[in-house]
Amino acid sequence: MASASASTTSHDDVYDKTQDVMAFEETKAGVKGLVDSGITTIPRFFIHSGQSPPQTTSSDIQPPVIDMKTGRPREAVVSEIRGAAETWGLFQVVNHGIPTTVMGEMLDAVRLFHEQAAGEKAALYSRDGRRKVRYFSNGDLLVSKSPANWRDTLAFDFQDGLLDPQLFPQLCREAVGKYTDKLMELKKELSELVSEAAGLGKDYLSDNGCTETMSFLCHYYPPCPQPQLTLGATNHMDPSFLTILLQDHKDGLQVLNDHHNQWVNVAPLPGALIVNIGDFVQLITNGKFKSAEHRVVAPSEEVGCRTSVASLFYPSSANKLTAYGPAQELVSPQSPPIYRETHFTEFIAHFRSKGLDGKPTLSHFRLP
Numbered sequence: 001m002a003s004a005s006a007s008t009t010s011h012d013d014v015y016d017k018t019q020d021v022m023a024f025e026e027t028k029a030g031v032k033g034l035v036d037s038g039i040t041t042i043p044r045f046f047i048h049s050g051q052s053p054p055q056t057t058s059s060d061i062q063p064p065v066i067d068m069k070t071g072r073p074r075e076a077v078v079s080e081i082r083g084a085a086e087t088w089g090l091f092q093v094v095n096h097g098i099p100t101t102v103m104g105e106m107l108d109a110v111r112l113f114h115e116q117a118a119g120e121k122a123a124l125y126s127r128d129g130r131r132k133v134r135y136f137s138n139g140d141l142l143v144s145k146s147p148a149n150w151r152d153t154l155a156f157d158f159q160d161g162l163l164d165p166q167l168f169p170q171l172c173r174e175a176v177g178k179y180t181d182k183l184m185e186l187k188k189e190l191s192e193l194v195s196e197a198a199g200l201g202k203d204y205l206s207d208n209g210c211t212e213t214m215s216f217l218c219h220y221y222p223p224c225p226q227p228q229l230t231l232g233a234t235n236h237m238d239p240s241f242l243t244i245l246l247q248d249h250k251d252g253l254q255v256l257n258d259h260h261n262q263w264v265n266v267a268p269l270p271g272a273l274i275v276n277i278g279d280f281v282q283l284i285t286n287g288k289f290k291s292a293e294h295r296v297v298a299p300s301e302e303v304g305c306r307t308s309v310a311s312l313f314y315p316s317s318a319n320k321l322t323a324y325g326p327a328q329e330l331v332s333p334q335s336p337p338i339y340r341e342t343h344f345t346e347f348i349a350h351f352r353s354k355g356l357d358g359k360p361t362l363s364h365f366r367l368p
Helices: 002-009 017-027 030-036 074-087 100-114 118-124 170-197 279-284 344-354 361-365
Strands: 065-067 090-094 133-136 152-158 213-221 233-236 242-247 253-257 262-265 273-277 294-296 306-314
Touching (some): 017 030, 030 152, 074 170, 100 213, 118 133, 170 273, 279 344, 279 361
Parallel strands (some): 065 090
Antiparallel strands (some): 152 213, 213 306, 242 306, 253 262
């Protein structure tokens, strides 16, 4: 690990990023391994020199909180989701049906997995997308020209909602099973509500196979000795239809509020889940709903580690080559299409080729 940290203090004009990255990669220990090694300065390839510094905003500026409790008028919930999707692209939901004990056990399992000895995790370390369960640090580390993010990830690929539990690490098998069972129920309800809010009828997303595959990402953000120099996640929009995020009680997630032109800290709310509108919903609604631009601040040593679980919902395997574009119901001579049609395979290939570079993926598909 010496070569990975030595270049941080170097002021040479020539910097061999590849050498540092490969030294880091070969440890299979991730960012947690850097912290465990006792570094006091971060490797140069983690430094985000072009990013605006994290900002604190007034507490009265927050994304909407939507109550999904049984008995509330459906029209009220749909209306609130419509307003949030049009203005923020992100909202928190409460009374969503997933017990707080199940959410707590899931977050505990994420922490326990990532805090194992490096050797215990190494067998799962992989960048092979064909592996349904894998652990890595920065999915685009070997291809992106952008700075790396201060986080490690345990990923599960639920193709068409299915994945053999025997593939799950033993340490988190029970927690993942319980949480994902409940999550699939909530995903179905949210898909219907978002479809209805967009004016497409509640079955639009399900009828078009939009949210059948889930990328289940268990993120771990270790305490950083120089948090002001890096980010836990670069600003980006999710290349999904919907994302449901479970986060712990620590600050870190920020969403860009266009109206106030500033980053807003999304305050953790006990028992709540965060819902992101993804790029594909912005695409099919012809820009009516916005994909939330968000980022994660690297935690300081005083704050300690931060954990979260992001569940990104994509088309079914049968629909990976289905052309998605602005829904005909939302297009008119007064509101012509602003995006061209694309299929998920093309879209995700472009997203991965550019990495988390802070630029909207959808701009590549915008019509002249």
